[in-house]
Amino acid sequence: MSRKQLALVIDLNVCVGCHACVTSCKEWNGAGAAGPMTDQNPYGADPSGTFFNRVQTFEIGEFPHTETVHFPKSCLHCEEPPCVPVCPTGASYKREEDGIVLVDYDKCIGCKYCSWACPYGARELDEHQKVMKKCTLCVDRIYDTRLAEIDRKPACVKACPTSARIFGDIHDPHSDAARAIRDNGGYALMPEWGTQPANHYLPRRKTRMRIHADELVRADNPLRVEGHPPKPAAGTATLDDASW
Amino acid sequence: MLLLRFVVAAEAYAQPDMHPAFSVILLTTLIGAGQGLFLALFTVQSYAVVGLLPAVEGRAFYAAGAALALALTAGGLVASFFHLGRPERAWRSATQWRTSWLAREVIALPAFMGALALWGTLHALGWPPVLATLPHGTAVELTLVVGIAATLLAFALYVCTGMIYACLRFLAEWHTPLTPLNYVLMGGASGFTLGAAWAALGSPPHARFLAGWAVVLTLLAAIGRIASLWRNARLKPRSTLQSAIGIKHPKVVQRSQGFMGGSFNTREFFHGKGAPLLRGVKWYFVAAAFALPAAMVAAGPASAGWLLAAFAVQYSGLIAERWFFFAQANHPQNLYYQAIS
Numbered sequence: 001m002s003r004k005q006l007a008l009v010i011d012l013n014v015c016v017g018c019h020a021c022v023t024s025c026k027e028w029n030g031a032g033a034a035g036p037m038t039d040q041n042p043y044g045a046d047p048s049g050t051f052f053n054r055v056q057t058f059e060i061g062e063f064p065h066t067e068t069v070h071f072p073k074s075c076l077h078c079e080e081p082p083c084v085p086v087c088p089t090g091a092s093y094k095r096e097e098d099g100i101v102l103v104d105y106d107k108c109i110g111c112k113y114c115s116w117a118c119p120y121g122a123r124e125l126d127e128h129q130k131v132m133k134k135c136t137l138c139v140d141r142i143y144d145t146r147l148a149e150i151d152r153k154p155a156c157v158k159a160c161p162t163s164a165r166i167f168g169d170i171h172d173p174h175s176d177a178a179r180a181i182r183d184n185g186g187y188a189l190m191p192e193w194g195t196q197p198a199n200h201y202l203p204r205r206k207t208r209m210r211i212h213a214d215e216l217v218r219a220d221n222p223l224r225v226e227g228h229p230p231k232p233a234a235g236t237a238t239l240d241d242a243s244w
Numbered sequence: 245m246l247l248l249r250f251v252v253a254a255e256a257y258a259q260p261d262m263h264p265a266f267s268v269i270l271l272t273t274l275i276g277a278g279q280g281l282f283l284a285l286f287t288v289q290s291y292a293v294v295g296l297l298p299a300v301e302g303r304a305f306y307a308a309g310a311a312l313a314l315a316l317t318a319g320g321l322v323a324s325f326f327h328l329g330r331p332e333r334a335w336r337s338a339t340q341w342r343t344s345w346l347a348r349e350v351i352a353l354p355a356f357m358g359a360l361a362l363w364g365t366l367h368a369l370g371w372p373p374v375l376a377t378l379p380h381g382t383a384v385e386l387t388l389v390v391g392i393a394a395t396l397l398a399f400a401l402y403v404c405t406g407m408i409y410a411c412l413r414f415l416a417e418w419h420t421p422l423t424p425l426n427y428v429l430m431g432g433a434s435g436f437t438l439g440a441a442w443a444a445l446g447s448p449p450h451a452r453f454l455a456g457w458a459v460v461l462t463l464l465a466a467i468g469r470i471a472s473l474w475r476n477a478r479l480k481p482r483s484t485l486q487s488a489i490g491i492k493h494p495k496v497v498q499r500s501q502g503f504m505g506g507s508f509n510t511r512e513f514f515h516g517k518g519a520p521l522l523r524g525v526k527w528y529f530v531a532a533a534f535a536l537p538a539a540m541v542a543a544g545p546a547s548a549g550w551l552l553a554a555f556a557v558q559y560s561g562l563i564a565e566r567w568f569f570f571a572q573a574n575h576p577q578n579l580y581y582q583a584i585s
Contacts, residue, residue, distance in 0.1 A: 022502070047505035054502035056580060058485075060493045068499070071489050073580060085343035086411070088350060089336035107336055110329015113346050115512060116262075119414045119483065121577030124508040130329025187490045190576065192482050193414055201490055 005079060005099035006137055007170045007198035008154070009177045009186055010072050013205045015164040017055055017070030024159030025053040025074075025135075033140035038128035050126045052135040053156055069204065072165070074156075075122040075135035076189060076197030077101050083114040083123065092132070098169075099198060100139055105131045119193050137167075170198055261578055262415075263515045264570035270323035272405055273434070273562045275353065276427060278316030279398040280435015280461075281442070282360050285309045286391045287457065288443070288450050294382060298449055303370050305446040306387075310364025312442065313435075317357050345411055349404035356401045359394035363387060402428040409569075416479045417573045422472040429465035430533070430565065434558050436461050437537055441551035451546040459542045462558070466534035469565065473526070476572060483576040498582040513575045525568050533561025 029052060030037045039049035053074040060067045077094075081101050084092045091107035092114050094100070103114075103123075108131040115123040115132060123134045138154035141147065151158065157165045168177030177200075180186060186200035285306055291297040300306065325331040334350075341347040366387045376384045406424025413419050436458035444451040485496045501510075537558035544550045 019502075041505075048507060049505075051503070051507070056498065056502045057500040058489060058491070059497045059499050060491055060495070062495050069489070069491060073502075082413075085340075086346065088338070088340050088344045088347035089333070090340050091336075107333070108330065109333045109337055111327060111337070111346065112329075112512060113344075113408075115508070116415065116575070117412055119576040121509045121513070121575075121580050125329060125512070127508075189490055190483050190487050192487055193576075203490070 003099065003171065004097065004169050005077075005171045005198050006142070006168070007077055007099070007177060007200065008074070008137070008157070009166040009168070009170070009180045009200045009202060011164045011166070011180070011184075011202040012069055012071065013164075013202060014162040015055075015070045015072060016162055017057055017068075018161065019055050020159040020161060021072055021156035021165060022051065022053050022055055024155045026051060028138060028141065028155035029136070032138070034133070034136045036126075036129070037133065038126055040127055048127070050124050050133050052124075052133065067204070072156075073120070073122070074199070075101060076120060076195070076199040077135075077137065079196035079198055080194060082193070082195055083118045086113050086117040088113065100137050101134070102136055102139065103132050103134060105129065105133075108132050119190055119195065120197075142167075170200070261514055261575060262570045262573040263512055264567045265327055267323045267325075267327035268570070269563055269566040271320045271327070272427070273559065273566055274320035274323065275317045275401065275405070276431025276562070277434040277438060277559065278313045278320065278360075279356065279401060280432045281309065281313040281316065281438050282363075282394060282435070283398055283432060284436045284439025284454050284457070285313070285442075286363075286395055288439075288447075288454065289387070289391060291453070293385075293388060297453060300447045300450065302446075303367055305443070307364050307368035308446070309439070309442050310360055310367065312438075314357060314360055314364065317353065317360070321353060321357075345404055345407040349401065349408060352397060352401040352404045356394060356397040359390060359397050363390045363394050366390060399428070402431055414483070414576050415573045416482065417472075417476045418569075420472065420475060422468055422475065426465065426468045426472060429461060429468050430562055433458060433461040433465045433534075433537075434555065434562055437541060437551065437555045437558050440541060440546070441548055441555055444546055444548035444551050448546070451551070455541045455546055455551065458554075459538050462534055462538040462541070466530070466538070469534070470530070481574065481576070483579060485579050485582075488576070488579040498580075500585045501581050501583060504584055507581075509577060509581050513578055513581070515571050517571065522568065522571060525564050525571070529561045529564035529568060531561070532557050533565050537561070 026037055029035050037050040039047065041047050042049065053072060056071045056073055058069045058071055060069055077100055079099065081094055084094050084101065088111065089107045089109055091104045093102060093104065095102060110125060110130040110132065112125055112132070115125065123132050126133050142152050142154065144152060153167050157167045166177050166180050168175035170178050170181060172178055180202060181200045184202045184205065186202050188197045188200055288297060288300065289306065292299045325334060328334060337350045338347055341351055373386050374383045375386055375389060378384060403424050406427035409415070409418040410420060410423035436454055440451055440454035440458050443454050485498070486492060489496065537554045540554040540557065541551065544554070
């Protein structure tokens with residue numbers, strides 16, 4: 001647990017589904033070290049392309065008691081990544097120093113086996129380059145000392161207008177990411193497979209007042225003696241009810 | 245009859261999905277038959293060594309048979325390259341044998357082909373130096389030792405091929421010991437059927453012997469495959485939309501997968517074929533891979549043409565079987581790709 005594990009914490013409570021993280025990711029990574037992210041038929045009838053990040057939308061409940069949840073999905077940088085050991089070439093690997101799961105495009109043979117081994121569908125084969133691609137947590141950006149300290153974050157995090165994306169080391173208990181998971185009920189996707197995703201999601205949170213009926217009427221008489229009915233009785237007129 | 249009832253019971257599909265790649269279908273069926281053919285030839289040799297079968301006349305039966313088995317495995321190897329996005333880097337795929345069953349297969353396949361080629365060459369050259377003589381006077385020839393090595397490699401290769409699929413734990417349809425077992429049995433069945441036809445051509449006294457084993461293996465393969473059909477029809481998906489997005493509510497519906505066009509995720513994991521086609525393919529392979537060839541080999545004449553026809557029927561059935569094997573697998577990632585918008 002001592003090793004660093006960089007990850008994203010995505011707050012479903014504030015995500016508005018604007019897709020800014022999707023376009024910002026495509027913009028940065030299309031030109032960065034992880035690029036290109038090629039498109040097929042971008043303006044045609046059946047457009048398709050490589051993305052590291054998608055924002056999906058789910059409807060919870062049955063009308064009229066429904067709620068819309070926008071759900072950004074990218075590689076979860078699992079602590080036990082099932083996609084890594086199956087790779088026959090070693091192109092898929094998990095970095096010791098910060099836990100980022102990466103693909104070495106120069107070693108990948110495009111056999112797609114890692115995508116079969118990922119239950120989250122986080123990997124996409126680039127149809128042009130014929131190698132497997134996935135989120136890099138902007139590894140070419142977060143360590144770039146030429147950027148201002150505040151910009152050394154994944155492009156999606158920088159783009160999010162509602163701060164729904166928190167980036168940090170989830171093994172460092174003092175990081176924003178770890179604190180958000182701890183304090184706001186951060187959870188992992190498909191925990192049933194034991195992949196231990198590093199990315200976490202924060203649930204929708206609602207503030208509700210629980211009001212019991214007896215809290216709406218004054219039932220307590222500060223002068224009440226235990227065991228005796230209140231005097232005057234609850235229904236009796238009080239000084240406040242008197243009209244002069 | 246009982247087996248057929250299991251097949252009918254296997255009608256209830258979850259949501260059949262994975263897109264079957266023909267390169268992989270050809271790879272697994274061709275090498276399976278090639279390995280099986282070698283095992284058939286070597287079974288004849290080992291039986292003959294201990295005197296249970298008459299020795300084979302001439303060198304061509306083993307030598308040309310090995311060449312045929314080699315051609316089948318080489319065909320599979322060539323087909324496998326069409327599955328790769330970057331085939332020029334295929335050499336790299338042997339490096340991670342410590343963790344990857346695919347890398348292990350990449351090593352086991354050429355190793356088996358090498359042992360098979362050596363075995364065939366030794367037979368072709370007619371060079372059987374006796375390495376040792378057992379107490380009862382059985383001569384241990386070099387071809388026997390090489391053949392045993394090739395047999396072990398053939399089984400290792402079957403296991404590697406099966407484990408590539410069986411080790412993926414969230415593809416529940418594949419994650420069962422039945423997967424490698426069925427690869428052994430189905431490859432063996434097709435190889436022995438072809439071996440029987442080969443014997444009818446090159447060494448007729450051995451044709452009935454191999455035909456008998458072909459029937460046994462075909463029936464065993466039928467039991468194994470129908471058992472897996474029966475099992476798969478009863479699988480309950482472990483992942484749900486609720487666990488996929490982590491929201492506890494009995495009713496969760498996807499309204500948008502985030503894009504209007506297709507993506508790798510919608511192409512690779514959905515075959516887009518309806519349940520009627522799958523049902524048709526399933527019945528076809530149960531008939532053509534198992535029932536028909538078993539009946540043809542058991543009841544028909546041990547003539548080369550007839551046995552070859554049985555092999556052709558069985559091979560077409562195994563192609564259908566492999567297609568179905570992929571198409572039936574339901575990947576949990578599909579939970580995230582249910583609605584375009």
